Amino acid sequence: xxxxxxxxxxxxxxxxxxxxxxxxxxxxxxxxxxxxxxxxxxxxxxxxxxxxxxxxxxxxxxxxxxxxxxxxxxxxxxxxxxxxxxxxxxxxxxxxxxxxxxxxxxxxxxxxxxxxxxxxxxxxxxxxxxxxxxxxxxxxxxxxxxxxxxxxxxxxxxxxxxxxxxxxxxxxxxxxxxxxxxxxxx
Numbered sequence: 001x002x003x004x005x006x007x008x009x010x011x012x013x014x015x016x017x018x019x020x021x022x023x024x025x026x027x028x029x030x031x032x033x034x035x036x037x038x039x040x041x042x043x044x045x046x047x048x049x050x051x052x053x054x055x056x057x058x059x060x061x062x063x064x065x066x067x068x069x070x071x072x073x074x075x076x077x078x079x080x081x082x083x084x085x086x087x088x089x090x091x092x093x094x095x096x097x098x099x100x101x102x103x104x105x106x107x108x109x110x111x112x113x114x115x116x117x118x119x120x121x122x123x124x125x126x127x128x129x130x131x132x133x134x135x136x137x138x139x140x141x142x143x144x145x146x147x148x149x150x151x152x153x154x155x156x157x158x159x160x161x162x163x164x165x166x167x168x169x170x171x172x173x174x175x176x177x178x179x180x181x182x183x184x185x186x
Contacts, residue, residue, distance in 0.1 A: 001181065002181055003104040003105055004036065004037055004104060005036065005038075005039050005102055005103050006031055006036050006039065006104065006105050006107060007039040007099050007102060007103025007105070008024060008039065008050035008106075009041075009111065009115055010046030010108065010115055011111035011112055012041075012043045012046070012111075012114070013112070014046060014049070014110075015045075021049045023169075024049035024053065024107075025053035026053060027173050028051070028053030029056050031173065031174060032053065032057025036059060037059055037060050037062065038050050038051065038053075038054030038060075038061045038062070040062075041063065041095065042063025042077050042086060043065070043076065043077060044081065046109050046111065048080065051082060051083055055082070055084075060084050061083045062083060062084065063083035063085070063086050064087045065077045065087070065088055065089065065095065066094065087102075096117065096118055099118065100121060100125060103134065105135045105136075105177060105180065106122050106136050106137065107139055107173055110139075110140055123164070126160075126164070127160045133163050135165065136165070137165055137167055137176050139167055139168070140166075140168065141168060147161070147166070
């Protein structure tokens with residue numbers, strides 16, 4: 001069985017000239033060219049890059065958003081991120097849960113505390129549903145140091161270290177998804 005939807009998570013504070021933005025754009029474009037729908041948070045940065053790359057690659061792009069009323073340090077919906085479909089949620093927690101629900105796999109780029117929060121929830125769910133979990137694809141070598149620190153300093157079980165793959169380019173993302181499809185859905 002082929003996965004259909006891939007959720008992109010990462011920093012809202014990157015711009016088209018940034019390597020993280022370019023990586024998200026190229027990854028979404030490649031996945032779209034291979035028939036995957038792109039899901040993101042409808043904001044700027046990695047989210048907008050995923051939309052632009054996904055659309056250029058021919059994909060439908062869904063944004064899961066919320067419109068903060070009293071949160072000054074959350075970017076919210078970026079109207080220049082031209083998603084095809086918007087799913088509006090009431091708050092950050094519901095938005096994150098919907099992003100995790102809609103994606104069948106997650107590509108997680110460099111980001112800040114919001115990305116850490118989303119990653120933590122995705123990782124926790126992968127542990128709970130180990131063997132039937134949604135895979136995490138961590139983009140960038142910096143993840144090695146982070147995951148090693150978790151393994152060394154936290155009470156991490158072996159299976160928790162088997163739910164993610166660290167990659168460094170769009171081709172590795174696609175290859176990982178194809179490998180996951182063969183392993184989990186044959």
